[in-house]
Amino acid sequence: MVIAKHAVLTFLAVYSVLAEPVLGQIPQGYFTDVRNVSPNTGVASFDFAAFASADGLTLYFSDTRNNGLTPIPGNLGDEDMWMATRSSVDEVFSNLVNLGPGVNGPNADDVGSISSDGLTLYFGSNRSGNWDLYQATRSSTSEPFGNPETLGPGVNTVAVENVPRVSPDGLTMVYHVGLEGRADRDIWMASRSSPSEPFGNARSLDMNSDVEDWWPTISSDGLALITSDSYFRPLRPGGEGGLDIWVWTRNGPDEAFTQAMNPDVLWPGSELNSSRDAGYVYLSPDWPAIGSKIYFTGEVSAARGYGDVFQATWVPEPTTSGITFAIILLLTGCKRRRLPSSLELDFPNRWDGIRDHRFAQCCQSMLSNDN
Incomplete structure (x- = not known):
């Protein structure tokens, strides 16, 4: 999936935050x-x-x-x-x-x-x-x-x-x-x-x-x-x-x-x-x-x-709620504008509750509808 650079950066920034464990919980x-x-x-x-x-x-x-x-x-x-x-x-x-x-x-x-x-x-x-x-x-x-x-x-x-x-x-x-x-x-x-x-x-x-x-x-x-x-x-x-x-x-x-x-x-x-x-x-x-x-x-x-x-x-592994929030921000960023330079994003192959293929399919479907 090819997505705009700013959307990639948005996703990675959110992912890095949501991957952090909640205080008192054992990291997954x-x-x-x-x-x-x-x-x-x-x-x-x-x-x-x-x-x-x-x-x-x-x-x-x-x-x-x-x-x-x-x-x-x-x-x-x-x-x-x-x-x-x-x-x-x-x-x-x-x-x-x-x-x-x-x-x-x-x-x-x-x-x-x-x-x-x-x-x-x-x-x-x-x-x-x-x-x-x-x-x-x-x-x-x-x-x-x-x-x-x-x-x-x-x-x-x-x-x-x-x-x-x-x-x-x-x-x-x-x-x-x-x-x-x-x-x-x-x-x-x-x-x-x-x-x-x-x-x-x-x-x-x-x-x-x-x-x-x-x-x-x-x-x-x-x-x-x-x-x-x-x-x-x-x-x-x-x-x-x-x-x-x-x-x-x-x-x-x-x-x-x-x-x-x-x-x-x-x-x-x-x-x-x-x-x-x-x-x-x-x-x-x-x-x-x-x-x-x-x-x-x-x-x-x-x-x-x-x-x-x-x-x-x-x-x-980020939490299910975190993945949902990341999807929203990712798609919002993609819809806002596209940059001339684009990147290939390989989504992590393990998720808590939402597997990568479902995530990728969802993003691909919504982005296709936006074009």
């Missing part, structure tokens, strides 16, 4: 276009704990030499933190850079998250002989991170703490806690009133169960928590065969999270879980915006077994 849509974006390390490495910068152009991840795996050349310890870059969100990452001895020690260091301005790195490390949470800062994004400092007794204990995922405003952190060598990790949350203050008020979330929950990531509004199965087993019932990704939701920030759901069931059309392993998940802070991402480590093949970083893209 699906994760699709799963693709391997791992940088070419030159070895059969295991790239995990990945997350991306706010613009999606810089990837931070950890690489391990443990369990007989081959580390990336240049690894300083058992598990090092690395970064890679790309020029667009659809490309594979490249230009590998080790984050350096300022943050990477001889033992294991696992990336967690980075502040919105890119100046504070949060990570877990066993450099003290026990897994604790740390942060390191820098004065500009072109400089290396300086010497790490612990996040303090408000969150660090004799147990294992790892994977600090800090919210964009720097006030909330989720992470997993467990006992060394035991499959009992649970998800905890801590908070603070200012990014310059230490985290405190650490508490176990009431969604924790007998199945191990680890590697958490939480949406910016705090209403969706995503975790993954653990290599320590047992796997959560209802999965698809390998390590799987799970979603917990709630209607308000003070409410309890519901029972874990397979994202491919909660959001039909999603393509995250399969018979191969998927885990170490990270949700981009702009979710559920159109084009927002989820990153995870996926098994490359059953034979090769090691993991690469994958990304999937979120496609939101």
Whole structure:
């Protein structure tokens, strides 16, 4: 269907607004276009704990030499933190850079998250002989991170703490806690009133169960928590065969999270879980915006077994009432005037209540009557 440029712009503007979820409602849509974006390390490495910068152009991840795996050349310890870059969100990452001895020690260091301005790195490390949470800062994004400092007794204990995922405003952190060598990790949350203050008020979330929950990531509004199965087993019932990704939701920030759901069931059309392993998940802070991402480590093949970083893209579904309103504005714009320049518009192939072919047929019929 060929329609006027101003009508296309009107439709897209309205669509982008109506695709946003109503406050307190779980966003509807699906994760699709799963693709391997791992940088070419030159070895059969295991790239995990990945997350991306706010613009999606810089990837931070950890690489391990443990369990007989081959580390990336240049690894300083058992598990090092690395970064890679790309020029667009659809490309594979490249230009590998080790984050350096300022943050990477001889033992294991696992990336967690980075502040919105890119100046504070949060990570877990066993450099003290026990897994604790740390942060390191820098004065500009072109400089290396300086010497790490612990996040303090408000969150660090004799147990294992790892994977600090800090919210964009720097006030909330989720992470997993467990006992060394035991499959009992649970998800905890801590908070603070200012990014310059230490985290405190650490508490176990009431969604924790007998199945191990680890590697958490939480949406910016705090209403969706995503975790993954653990290599320590047992796997959560209802999965698809390998390590799987799970979603917990709630209607308000003070409410309890519901029972874990397979994202491919909660959001039909999603393509995250399969018979191969998927885990170490990270949700981009702009979710559920159109084009927002989820990153995870996926098994490359059953034979090769090691993991690469994958990304999937979120496609939101607007509500039925929103679609109706968009149709009215679209057709009103089309009837008003036509511009010499025209565009081809491919309507999204999934809708809530009104499917694209009905929408296209309706528009085509009304536009034909207007000619």
